[in-house]
Amino acid sequence: MSAEAAPAATPSPSTGPAAADGDRPLRIALLTYKGNPFCGGQGVYVRHLSRELAALGHSVEVIGAQPYPVLDGGVTLTELPSLDLYRQPDPFRTPKRGEYRDWVDALEVATMWTGGFPEPLTFSLRARRHLAARRGDFDVVHDNQTLGYGLLGGPGRIGAPLVTTVHHPVTVDRQLDLAAADSRRRRMSVRRWYGFTRMQKRVARRLPTVLTVSGSSRQEIVDHLGVREDRIHVVPIGADTRLFSPDPAVPEIPGRIVTTSSADVPLKGLVHLVEALAKLRTERPDAHLVVVGKRAEDGPVAAAIERHGLGDAVEFVKGISDTELVRLVRGAQVACVPSLYEGFSLPAAEAMATGTPLVATTGGAIPEVAGPDGETCLAVPPGDAGALSAALGRLLDPVGGPELRRRLGRSGRERVLSRFTWAQAARGTADRYREAIARQGAAAGARSRA
Template identity: 85%
Template sequence: MTAEAIQTGPRADAAADGDAPLRIALLTYKGNPFCGGQGVYVRHLSRELARLGHRVEVIGAQPYPELDEGVPLTELPSLDLYRQPDPFRTPGRGEYRDWIDALEVATMWTGGFPEPLTFSLRARRHLRARRGDFDVVHDNQTLGYGLLGDVGAPLVTTIHHPITVDRRLDLDAAADLKRRLSVRRWYGFTRMQGRVARRLPSVLTVSGSSRQEITEHLAVPADRIHVVHVGADTDLFSPDPSVAEVPGRIVTTSSADVPLKGLVHLVEALAKVRTDRPDAHLVVVGRRAEDGPVARTIERHGLGDAVRFVKGITDAELVDLVRSAQIACVPSLYEGFSLPAAEAMATGTPLVATTGGAIPEVAGPDGDTCLAVPPGDSEALAGALRRLLGDDALRERLGARGRARVLARFTWKQAALGTAERYREAIAAARPAVRTP
C-alpha cells in the first residue's frame, strides 16, 4: 500500500478538514531534555498539541525525552552506544536483537554516527505494525532512509537546521588532517539526510533563516518548506522580582566544545570585560570539557574562578539562574532558531546575542530588544557586555521589551496551532484524487 492510499475515509476527511482531533506519532531519535533543542521541542510541542485536544504519542530512543503529564512515551531503544560513563562502548553478545543492532555497532566501529539511520529503520517497522493508529507521523529531524515510502500515515518532518552547517564549522575548527577525516566520517549521515529531505512532501522549519539554509544546503524546493516558529514556555520562563540579581553575572547555554556555539569567543570576551569589571563572571548551562579550546582559553586567561559550568539542573533551577543574571548571552556562530534566546527574553533578562543564522529573527533589533554583535567577534561581544553591565536603565528597557516580543511572537501554543495546520494539509494531500466522470 502506498502512502497516498493511507488514511482515507470519513475519519481522515474529518481530520484533514479540522473537524476531529488528530492522532499524532511524534518521532525523536534523541530526546535529551538537558542538552540540545530536540528534547525541548518534543516536550513542549507535544504538551501544547495535547492541550489543543489532539492525541499525541511520542516514540523515541535514548536519551529519552521528559514529557508532561498526559503525553505517553513509547520507547524504541537503540543500543545506547554513546551513554555515559562508557561512550563508544561495545555491546555484549546478548544485547544484539537483530540486524539493525549489528548495523548500529558496525557504523560506530568505523567512525560514523548511526542513530538517524537505525532509529528510522526501527520506527518504520514499529509504525507499519500499528497501521491505522495514527492520522499523521511527525519526524523530528531523523531524516533516515527508513522513513521513505510507507510509514502507515502521511509524514511531516521538522528540520531545525541542516546539520551540514555543523559539519562545515567542525571542519573549519579541525586542527589537522586526521581530525578533518574523523569529522567527515562522523558526519557521513548528512548525505543520507539530504537525499531523504529532497524526497519529502512536507517540511517544517523554525525560522526563515533555516528555510533558506535548507534550500541551499539540502536542495529542498522552497515551496515544500513551511516556517512554524517555536517558542518559550512563557509561564515557566517569566520575571520574578523576588530572585536577587547577582552583580556581574552573565549566563549562557552551550556545549563546551561545539564550535557552532561560540563559547570560546564568550570566554575571550569575559577576559576583556574583567579588566575593568572584576566582578564579571560566567555561568554556563552545559557540560564542562576537561580539554579542548574552551578549557585552554579559560586556563590561558586565568578564568578558572570566573567560569562555572552547571548541568542536570531542574527547570525551576534553570529559570532562577537566568533570572539572577544581569545578562543572558547567546554567542553562537549559527542557530536555526535559538530557544535559549527566547527563554532568556521571556524572563525579562536583557540579552546580548550574535547575528548568526536565525538569532536576529528571535532576538529582534539591536538596541531595541537586545544588543546584537557579529558572530565570532570577541571584541564586539566584550563591548556589548561592558555597555550593558554599566547601564541599569538599558538593562531594564531591553528586558521588558524582550519579554513583550516573545509573548507576541514565540509561544508554544502558537507553535502547536501552526504545526497542526500543516498536519491537516499533509493528510489532505495524501488523499487519493477523486475522479469525475
C-alpha cells in the same frame, strides 16, 4: 494542560483547537531519535510541542529512543530502544553478545566502529517496522529531524502521511566543525562522524512537507539540502512563558553573565565569549560567567580559560532542573548567546521571556528571535570577542547599565509573548498536519479515479 501567558495563545477562527475549527482531533505519532530534555533542542521541542498539541485536544504519542524525552500533559511515550552506544559513563561502548536483537543492532555497532554516527538511520528503520505493525493507529507521522531512509516510501510504508521538522541542516554543523579541526586526522574523523548527512540530503529532497523554525533555516535547507522552497513551511517555536517569566523577588547577582552552550561544539561560539570575558574583567573585575552545558577538559575553550586565568570566573553547570535554570537566568544581570550560527535559539527566547537583558550575535536565525539591536537586545557580529565585550560592558556599567537592562528586558519579554510561544507553535503545526492529510487524501482519490 499548559496555559502560556501570551495574548496570542487565544485561539483564532482559523488556528484554534480541533473542537473549535470543526475538524476531529488528530492521532499524532511524534518521532524523536534523541530526546534528552537537558542537552540540545530536540528533547525540548518534543516535550513542549507534544504538550501543547495535547492541550488542543489531539492524541499525541511520542515514539523515541534513548535518552528518552520527559513528557507532560498526559502525552504517551513509546520506547523504541537503540543499543544506547553513547550513554554515560561508557560512550562508544561495545555491547555484549546477548544485547544484539537483529540486523539493525549489528548495523548500529558496525557504523560506530567505523567512526560514523548510526542513530538517524537505525532509528528510522526501527520506526518504520513499528509503524507498519500499527497501520491505522495514526492520522499523521511527525518526524523530528531523523531524516532516515526508513521513513521514505510514503503512507504505504509507514501507514500515514509524513511531516518532518528540520531545525537546521546538520551540514552547517559539519562545516563549522571542519573549519575548527586543527589536523588532517581530526578532519577525517569529522567527515566520518557526519557521514549520515549524505543520507539526510537524499531523504530531505523526497519529503512532501518540511517544517522549520525560522526564515534563516528555511534558506539553509534550500541551499544545503536542495529541498524545493514550496515544500518548506516556517513554524516558529518558542519559550514556555509560564515557566520563563520575570520574578522581582529573585536578586540579581552583580556581574553575572549566563549562557547555554557546550564547550566542545564550535558553532556555539563559547570560546569567543570567554575571550570577551577576559577583556571585560580588566574594567569590570566582578564580571563572571555561568555556562549551562558540558565542560571540556581540553580544546579551545579550556585553553582560553587557562590562558587568561579565568578558572574562578567561569562555572559550568549541567543537568539542572527547569526550575533551577529559570532561577539562574533570572539572577543574571545579562544573558548571552555567542553562537556562530543558530537555527532558532531557544536560549535567547527563554532569557528574553524572563525579562533578562540579552546580548546576542547575528548568526543564523538569532536576529529573527532576538529582534532589533538596541530595542530588544544588543546585537554583535558572530565571532567578534571585542564586540561581545563592549556590549556586555554597556549592560554591566554602573551608570547607564541599570536603565538599559530594564528597557531591554521589558521589550524582550513583550517580543516573546507576541511571537514565540509553544501554544502558537502547536496551532501552526496542527494546521500543517491537516494540509498534509488533505493532500494525501486528494492524491489517493486521483489514483483511485485513474
